[in-house]
Amino acid sequence: MTNDCSKLTAIVLAGGKSSRMGEDKALIPIQGVPLLQRVCGIAQGCADTVYIVTPWPERYQNLLLPNCQFIREVPLSGDTGGPLVGFAQGLAQVKTDWVLLLACDLPKLRVEVLQDWAGKLDSVGDEAIIAYLVHHPKGWEPLCGFYNRRCLPLLLDFITQGGRSFQQWLQQHQVAALPLTEPDMLFNCNTPEDLALS
Numbered sequence: 001m002t003n004d005c006s007k008l009t010a011i012v013l014a015g016g017k018s019s020r021m022g023e024d025k026a027l028i029p030i031q032g033v034p035l036l037q038r039v040c041g042i043a044q045g046c047a048d049t050v051y052i053v054t055p056w057p058e059r060y061q062n063l064l065l066p067n068c069q070f071i072r073e074v075p076l077s078g079d080t081g082g083p084l085v086g087f088a089q090g091l092a093q094v095k096t097d098w099v100l101l102l103a104c105d106l107p108k109l110r111v112e113v114l115q116d117w118a119g120k121l122d123s124v125g126d127e128a129i130i131a132y133l134v135h136h137p138k139g140w141e142p143l144c145g146f147y148n149r150r151c152l153p154l155l156l157d158f159i160t161q162g163g164r165s166f167q168q169w170l171q172q173h174q175v176a177a178l179p180l181t182e183p184d185m186l187f188n189c190n191t192p193e194d195l196a197l198s
C-alpha cells in the first residue's frame, strides 16, 4: 500500500441546491465542524491537492480550508448543471493520473479507508478502467471514489450530447469495484432526519 498523497488529487463537490435539507448542507456543523470543512480535511489526508468545485466560493470563505483551492463552476447556458458537470470542470484542472471525487455531504467518511483504497490504484493495470468505485445493488456510488484523468474526453462528449447522469455515463464504461468493508462511511446526509443520525 502506498500513501503517496502527491499522486492523487481530490475534488470535493459543493454546488448542490440542498433542497431536501432546506439549508446549505456544506455549512451545517457536525460535531462543531461544518460538513465541507470536515470532508476537505479528510480529502487532505489522501491528496496533496484538494479542489472544491462550487458556483459560490464566497459562501465558504470563512471556513478553515487551508491549502484547498476553489474552482468556480461556470453554469452551462440554459442548463442546471449538476454534479457531473461540476466534476468535469474540476477534472479539467487535474494533473495527476487519478482523482478522488467526494460529495460534501458524507459526514462518516473514514480517512483510513480512503487511504487504503488509494493504495490499490497502482495495481489497476487495465487502461480501459476509467473509475474505481463502490458497487451497490442500484449501481455505482459515483461521489466517493476514484476516476482516471483519461476519462475527461469521454465525460465531455457525454455532457455535450446532453448527458447529466453519473449512472448513465458509468454504464457506458469499464469501472472496477472497490471493497466496502464499512458501509456506514457512505452515509449520505440529505435531509434534516439524516442530520439527526449524523
Ligand SMILES: Nc1nc2c(ncn2[C@@H]2O[C@H](COP(=O)(O)OP(=O)(O)OP(=O)(O)O)[C@@H](O)[C@H]2O)c(=O)[nH]1
Pocket (backbone or CB within 6 Å): 013, 014, 015, 016, 017, 018, 019, 020, 021, 025, 053, 054, 055, 073, 080, 081, 082, 083, 086, 087, 102, 103, 104, 105, 143, 190
Ligand atoms: N459543484 C456542484 N456540485 C453539485 C451540484 N449538484 C450537486 N452537487 C454536489 O453533489 C453532492 C451530492 O448532491 P445531492 O445530495 O445529490 O444533491 P443536492 O443538490 O446537494 O441536494 P438536493 O437539492 O436535496 O438534491 C453534494 O456534494 C452536492 O453539493 C452542482 O451542480 N455542482
Ligand SMILES: [Mg+2]
Pocket (backbone or CB within 6 Å): 103, 105, 188, 189, 190
Ligand atoms: Mg446527497
